Amino acid sequence: MSFISYLIKGISLGSVYSMIALGYTMVYGIAKMLNFAHGDVIMVGGYIIFIVMSVSGLNPIVGVLLAIILCTLLGITIERVAYKPLRKASSLAVLITAIGVSYLLQNVALLIFGADTKSFSSVIKLPALKLAGGALTISGETLVTIPLCLIIMVALNIFIKKTKTGRSMIAVSEDKDASVLMGINVNKTIAITFAIGSALAAVASALLFSSYPSLSSTSGAMPGIKAFVAAVFGGIGSIPGAMIGGILLGVIQILSSAYISSQLSDAIVFFILILVLLVKPTGILGKVMHEKV
Amino acid sequence: MTRLKALNKSTRNNIIVLGIILVIYVICRILMAAGAMSNLMQGLLVPLCYYSILAISLNLTVGILGELSLGHAGFMCIGAFMGAFFTKCTENSISNVFIRYGIAMLLGAVCAALFGGLIGVVVLRLRGDYLAIVTLAFGEIVKNIINALYVGIDNKGLHISLQDAAALKLAEGGEVIVNGAKGITGTSRDTTFTVAILMLILVYFIIVNLINSRSGRAIMAIRDNRIAAESVGIDITRFKLLAFTISAAMAGIAGVLYSHNISSLVATPKNFGYNMSIMILVFVVLGGVGNIRGSIVAAVILTLLPEYLRFLADYRMLIYAVVLIVMMIFNWNPACIAWRKNHPIKGVLQSVIKKKEGSASGKEGGKAS
DSSP states (O other): OOHHHHHHHHHHHOOOOOHHHHHHHHHHHHHOOHHHHHHHHOOHHHHHHHHIIIIIOOOOOHHHHEEEEEEEEHHHHHIIIIIGGGGTTEEEEEEHHHHHHHHHHHHHHHHHOSSSSSEEOOOOOOOOOGGGGEEEEOOOOHHHEEEEEHHHHHHHHHHHHHHHHHHHHHHHHHHHHHHHHOOOOHHHHHHHHHHHHHHHHHHHHHHHHSSSSSSSTTTTTTHHHHHHHHHHHHOOHHHHHHHHHHHHHHHHHHHHHTTTTTTTHHHHHHHHHHHHHHOOTEEEESOOOOOOO | OOHHHOOOHHHHHHHHHHHHHHHHHOOOOHHHHHHHHHHHHHHHHHHHHHHHHHOOOOOOOIIIIIOHHHHHHHHHHHHHHHHHHHHHHHTTOOOHHHHHHHHHHHHHHHHHHHHHHHHHHTTTTTTTEEEEEEHHHHHHHHHHHEEEEHEEEEEEEEEEEEOOOOGGOOOOOOOEEEEGGOOEEOOOOOOOHHHHHHHHHHHHHHHHEEEEEHHHHHHHHHHHHHHHHHHOOHHHHHHHHHHHHHHHHHHHHHHHHHHHTEOOOOOOOHSSSSSHHHHHHHHHHHHTTTTTHHHHHHHHHHHHHHHHHHGGGGGGGHHHHHHHHHHHHHHOHHHHHOOOOSSOOOHHHHHHHHHHHHHHHHHSSSSOO
């Protein structure tokens, strides 16, 4: 029974990872850059919900909605101020800028909220579900997280496949120059991608910190790295890949910390990244990109 | 002077840099002997050297190879612990400090290079920004593992455990050397300013000579155009690996210098964490990506400045972040590049001088058109 409960816990954590990974993979697919600051947007979202709940005492839903709006704006602003001027620069310059932005967010949060870890009270007020005569307990957070992530992913898939904006995102990721000729506004499309990614990060922050309630200025970094590993695992640039990679990674992490060692679970995740890069660097669902000379 | 001019350019530059470093060394020595140097400043001399080594070794990866490493502090950590571990083990058996410290230095460098090579073999054959994220994760994990690592020694040999000191099951008379989160304590403080300066000179020449060698040109060719480099027969992975491994080894040397300069060595986020890696990156970016001498200057300035601007201490990391973003945009944004072309520093100075001359001559002889 404990195995099943670990498995469910893993899937729950994994669906949060896949939501974060979606932000990485979409931005990577479209802007061809690794948005280091994505993990820190989660942290910002967490602090926004924390303030709304603890200071103003409003309904948590209000906090989550506010976090979604503000994180979306933050994502668009970051893209506009830091990444857009470097659209044609070398990837090294963009990467260093992204690290600068990530570091900036962390340190602004550190200056505002201080170095002590805040305890995040759960957004989800659902009682835990007891199955099989109490042998299997599923927490309220898990009960909300898994279905919500499923709904968001299906909705995102429909959005990308069916709507004009979604299809223009695919077009830009395939060939930026050709999509300009087709009358697609590339800058707008990239901005929308950042907006969606950041909004997903805000939702992920509500779910993540409800289950793992310690909030500090660096608590977005590690989930960010793991979500990136998930994105690589599933095949970077691929949206279904991010989902599968995220869930697999969550399950692996929970099972390894339960059965092998909780201290080394981060090292195991890192080892998986190395293994994937060694065996199949394009990931599970990634496409092999051919270079044009 | 004429003989100096007759040498080729890189040799001449090397001699000049060597001269400058030696002059600074002599000045520092004289100041110390005269008692004119504050304790704070004396304590900073060795850190200045290892920060400079870290900066130039990272510049080899970032500026010359064109890849980003965020785990430089991790390599330093490996070098530091390996060196300190060796010194602790052999403190009684090898009495000659020079031999012992030399081997510790070598061991630290080799171990860091080994890890660098392992990461490089996996990551550097790929395209894309994988190195940044892998080295970032590596740096964090090295720190975590060392904090959970217990190593002891007794007459039967080494005992290693990842649980606690009791799990080592040491025989009587055994000694715990690496004590988990408490790290290594009581390493003899063998690093002196002279040693540190010598290592800085050594590392500087290794890196500059690598850059000016055939291999160095191959590495820069890969950075500038991978496909073209490949098509003229350059073995991409081999040269990338070479540069990255050397860079890691040099960080290991910096680590050994660091660990023999303090009495108790622990792996904390402050000394071997992400912040440290970013700080080294800021040295590189501010000194000029690809400019080895610039890295030393930036490392020295950015180490000294916070000591004198204590009131800004809270904002230091914030300023670093802004420096990274602003420097990149200033260097790479097309609009900024155009602006710099229209306003070159020399031109601005000249126009200022001309204006002064113009106004001066204007006073004398009426209108100067």
